[in-house]
Amino acid sequence: MNIHEYQAKKLFEKYGIPCPKGAATSSADEFEACIDSIEGDFVVVKSQIHAGGRGKGTFTNGYKGGVKLAKSKAEALEYANAMLGNTLVTIQTGPAGREVQTIYFTEGADIEKEYYLAILMDRATSAPVVVASTEGGVDIETVAEETPEKIFKQVVDPAIGLQAHQARKIAFQLGFEGKQAGACAKLIFNLYKMFWETDADMIEVNPMISTKDGGVSALDAKVGFDSNALYRQKEVVSYRDLNEEDSKEIEASKFDLNYIALDGNIACLVNGAGLAMATMDIINHVGGSAANFLDVGGGATAEQVTAAFKIILSDENVKGILVNIFGGIMQCDIIAEGIITAAKAVNLDKPLVVRLEGTNVEAGKKLLAESGIDLIAADDLPDAAKKIVETVAAAN
C-alpha cells in the first residue's frame, strides 16, 4: 500500500526526520491559509498523486509541471489553482494519468547538494537494506547502471536493527563531515526506526539534501507498506487513498481477492497466484488475451466467488470467462457452489469455461453438471484455454 508525500512527511515529523515544513489541502478555499503558513520567500507547490516523475509531468489540459517553485504567494496560488482537479500524466501514471485531488505546499529549501537514500526489504539477503548514493534527484536506475560505485548499501540485521556505526558509515561514504555527518546519521537512524515500526517495505528519499546552513533534510518521500502487516498499522491504514486505486481493485480487496486489471477480453478466475499467472500466459499462448489477473486465494467462500464474478463482469471489455481451479486448500465443491450462486446472482450472459481439478473434484463437477448453468466444461488447462479463446473468437 502506498501513501502520499504529505502523509509520509507527517510520519517523518513524528519520527524526527528533518524535512521542509508544509501544509496540504484538497480545497481551493484553503489555499491561501496554507500558503500563509509557509515561512520564507519561496513556496513549493506539489501535486499529490501516487506516482513519481511529477515535476516533469504534463496535465491533460496542456499545463506543464506537477511540482513548481513559486517566488511569491500570488504565484503559488496561481500554480495550485492550475493543478487541483486536473489530471497529471507522468512517466509512471500511464497515458490516463491521475486526477490531482490534493495540493501540498512546502517551504523552499536552501539546497547545497542532492543525495539518494532508501531503505527496503531485500529478498536476496532476507533483511532490510539501506541504499544511499551521492547522486540524488536523478533516476537511480541510471546511476546503478552507469556508476555503480556511487551507490552504497548497508544490510541490517533484523534482530538487532540498524546500529549507530552503520548509519555513521553511510554518512561518511556520502562525503559528510563533522556535525553534518552526525545529522545525516541521525536522519538515517530515524528513517530506519520508522521503516521498522510502520512495517514499510520501502522508503525512498530522492533527494535527501544538505543545506547551506549545515543541516540535512528529506526533500521528497515515497513510502510503501507491507500489505500483510496492515492489520497492525492503524495509522498507516488511515492514510489509504481510494481515489488512487482502480475501483475494481478496491472492490476486490474488500473481499480479500487479489485482482489486477489488464487490457484483454478474457476474464480469468483462478486459485493461486502462480497458476493465475500461468493461466494468463496460456491464454496469450493460444492467441487470446487476458482481461485480468484474479487469484481467489486459499479458502474462498461462495460469497467471495460471487464478488469475484461481479468484479470481472464490471469490466466492459470482458467477452468470456475462464475459471481454472486446481483444488488443494480450496475444495472444488465449494468453488462449484460459488460459481452456481454467482452465475445465478449476476445473470451471466457471457461464455463460461470451467476447469476443475484437485480436492473434492468429483463432488464439484457433479454440482456444476446438475446446476443447469450454461457452461463449457474443460478437461485440462490447454483444453480450457483453447475452448474459451475459440468461443470468444467465434462470438465476435
Next chain:
Amino acid sequence: MSVLVNKDTRVVFTGITGKSGGFHAKQCLDYGTKIVAGVTPGKGGQTFEDQVPVFNTVADSVEKEGANTACVFVPPPFAADSILECIDSGIELIIAITEGIPVKDMAIVKRKLLESNSRLIGPNCPGIITPGECKIGIMPGYIHKPGTVGIVSRSGTLTYEAVWQVTSLGYGQSTCIGIGGDPINGTSHIDAIKLFNEDPDTEAIVMIGEIGGDAEEQAAAYIKENVKKPVAGFIAGVTAPPGRRMGHAGAIVSGGSGTAEAKIAAMEDAGIVVAKSPSDMGKALLEVWGK
C-alpha cells in the same frame, strides 16, 4: 528414497483444532502421514480425530511423542511465533503453510533459522509430499504417484498442475517441494535442487518459478555447474504487467533480473528445457529426460 520426508517422519500439526487446519490434518492422516501430535495453546489434553493427542506447546509434542517435523497452520499474526516455537523446540523440519505473514516477521524468523539446525519450507506454500509415504500440506494427494521425478516450485496450484502432467504421462515423483511465493522463505530453489541432486533415487528434476527476485537465476547457475540430472522448467508471468509490486529501489538491489525473460534465458543457458506454455511442463520433462 526421497528427500526430507518419508514414512518414518513424525509430524506435529500446529493449529490442528482450527477449521482449515483440522480439515487438512485429516487429509494428511488419511494419506498415511504419521501425525503424532497437534498443538493449540489452551487446548492441551484434547484428542483430534480420536487418535492424535493435542498439546499446549510444541516442546511437549517433541518430548512426549517424538515429533521431528512440524506443519504450521496458524493464522498470519501468530504464524511467525509458531515457527519460532518450533525452532526453539528443536524441530528439524518446519513446513509453514500460512499465507500472509508480514515480511518483517519473516526477516526475524530467517535470522533465527541461520543460527539453528532447523530447516523451514515456506511460508505461503502447499507443503511437501513424498508420494505413497508422507504428505505434509494442502496438496491433493491423489494427483501424485511414487516415482523418480523431483519437483520444486514457488507456486502451490501451479505445482499441482506440473505434478498432474507428470503423473498423467505415467511417471511418478520422488518428492515434491512447494517452497512458497513469499519474498522471504526458508528453503530456496537452489536448496531444493541440491537435495534432489544428492538423492540417488531422483532421476530428473522439474523446477517451476515465477517473476520477481533472482532465485531461479541462482538455481540455474548452480545447475549449470553441478547438476548432471536432466532438468525441465517453467516460469509463470511472461504476460504479467511489469512494476506492479516492485519499487524503484528494489530494482537496484536485484540488478536487471526478475523478469520472466531473464529467468528463462538463465535457465536455458544452464541446459534446462523450459516449457513455453504451462500445459507443456510434462512434455518438457520428457524431452530433456529422453523418454
